[in-house]
Amino acid sequence: MKKSRILMIIGPLFLLGLFVYPLWNIRLEAPQYPIPLGMYIHINKITDELPHDVKNINLMNHYVGMKEIPEHMLEFDLFPPIIIAMVIIGVLIGFKANYKWFLGWFILMSLLGIAGVYDFYLWEYDYGHDLDPKAIMKFTNPDGTPMGFQPPLFGSKVILNFVAHSYPATGAYLMFVGMMMTLAAFFVGKAEEAKK
């Protein structure tokens, strides 16, 4: 089998790592939490980094009126079938289709990824801004608008007494590696085609 096809078959399989490993990690650091609080976002659930972290994040956040971190979201129903579908399509393309389809898969997956990140941003925004009007503590920005507590999409950010860190986790890295393999499959396929 051609090298490009092998790459295109293996690449999408890396996405299956998302069913084992978390996609993203958000960690909250503060002097009174020498061991930071953290949560992992998977494609189908949110879990503790250390036991009871999510419960304790909810407890901290309730002072400023933030909602509890949801146990269930629509995304948890949607993401797994989409990933499965993309894996199947990717592998089939790898076996059967022309190398140009490889790029097509990569672009579609990238668009889905961007949509996912945008969805994540919307959720974070809502989580950080839709505050209980009866919140125990109310903070405003220097311009007088109510302060939001949205964690950063990517990177680190100071929120009151916490430093919030938001970074990809193992699942995301596996997905990235897999997608890069499909992109490579395209270029290798193109070169193989040119040689002929």
Next chain:
Amino acid sequence: MLKKALYGLAIASVAFSSCGGPSADGGKKATTGALGSSVAEKAYVAPGEYDEFYAFISGGFSGQLAVYGLPSGRLFRVIPVFSQDPEKGYGYNEETKPLLNTSHGMVPWGDAHHPDISQTGGKVDGRWVFINENNTPRIARISLKTFETEEIIEIPNSAGNHSSSFVTENSEYVVAGTRFSVPIPQRDIPISEYKGNFQGSLSFLSIDKEDGDMDLAFQIRMPGFDYDLSHPGRGKSHGWFFFTTYNTEEAHSLLEVNASQNDKDFIAAVNWKYAEQLIAEGKFTEEAVKYAENEWDESTHMATSTIKKSVKVLDASKLPGLVYFLPTPKSPHGCDVSPDGEYIIGSGKLAAELTAHSFTKIEKAIAEKNFDGEAYGIPILNYEAINAGAVKNPGLGPLHTEFDGKGNAYTTFFISSEVVKWKLGTWEVIDRHPVYYSVGHLMIPGGNSREPFGKYLVAMNKITKDRYLSTGPEVCQSAQLFNIEGDKMELLLDFPTVGEPHYAAGCPADLVHPNTTKIFKLEENNHPYVTKSEKEARVVRDGNDVHIYMTMIRSHFAPDNIEGVRVGDRVFFHITNLEQDYDVPHGFSMIGANTSELLIMPGRTETSMWYPKEVGVWPFYCTDFCSALHQEMQGYVRVSPKGSNTPLTYTLDDDPLDM
């Protein structure tokens, strides 16, 4: 030239001070001299850093056990053991009350003496601390996961449980030896008929390998002496236990004179391996007794007390080979076994020298029946035949010896207020250092084991007058920390202690710190009155009993408004702390309740009982500053007149809870 002369002078003065006795300047030179700052550094633990060792120092008449760090001398925690402790609700809440039950009913106080750490293979293993209660004979086991008392067993046929609670090298047994001999069974006889009618008991409590559960395995009936201290054999003498005695005169009055007449008292050497064999062969008598066995259940968060009614007894007078007496000069106190198990050191309180017996020679003397008569059928071994040597003129009033594992021994001297370092085998004095004042026991971490950690020594003093800022007639009691790594002992630190620092046990922090419990898991809480979520919170009336299933979390109780309680009711607050975060306990207190607060750890349930006596609306609140809204963590109970029909309601934010 001048420099050289000064240098020579300094050496001379050091040499001089090291061989002298207690000096007139009170030893202050050591901390104010040129080396003063480096001494301070040796006991300094920077903010945020951990101590190297734990020290578990008994609180004596406070009945508790205090936990300190070494070398800093910082007090971390007072663990309630034998005395009620309102700070923690210990002995006041319904869950821990059974721990203080005895055959005499609930005893709210105890006299805690000698802590000892469990061992595996002759090394301290950091799993449990055992400690004895002297007044109402008991032994407690404290978990070093939770730093809580998990078990207390009363000792029958015993009085003044002093030669206790030392542990054998695989934690097979912890012992309890009676200080006072008494009529057994107790009966109404003239005190003047003491001799021959009063007897002593040495008790062996087995320890479960997995959960530490103690059981009174057997007792050995002994002559009516006073049994003072004890230590297990180890290494070659493993299988034996040694107990010092005083009042072998069997006097019953003015003991300070009448119990000091014999030139020699005894160390009782007990062959406990043989005792096990005798028990297996059925050579015991089953005696009717009454004692309480109190156990904490980690799953139900609750203690239970059971009254037990019999004990297996071996009579030392009738079972040859079970016990031998080692003659030891003048009312010996400490009974200390060297790390290799060869030497048994008797500290005759009134003797001019320290006596060391040789275990090898003891075995030989037993084999050769080299006896100097007997006492109540128990052979007395020939003193010369078993004597290994003596430390001559070491000081006044020797009490207790520990070892550094490098061939040296350290003995406290009560009357001359000093610690003396001497060499095992050659018996020569190497160093001495004054202490302030009237030192009792001393402790080297791992002291009662085959492998002492010979870096620090803690001397526990009875008197501190003029040593600290005064606090009226009662001044603090104290401990002193020495570094013993060099040839000379170096005084590093004085630190005050809780109650009388009677005795201590220590171990490296690494054995304990990583294994401690951070929270109690809610899902593993099987308390019969647990409330695992706010939705389950409720109030249930059962005749005149009202059970309030309440939860607490930052920063509210649920429910926080309760109505329908009546004068004459008995109200139980069963409160569960829903937190699952390290170091977030909440407290609970009810106005007018005739008990203490509760201090409830994350995931735990505790119960407080309250008799509402007056009509009104009465507040309760959280006593432990738990969060930014701690001050708001409060609620009310409305109390209606007896017989009124105010409906039973319970709300949070004016809503029912089970929405």
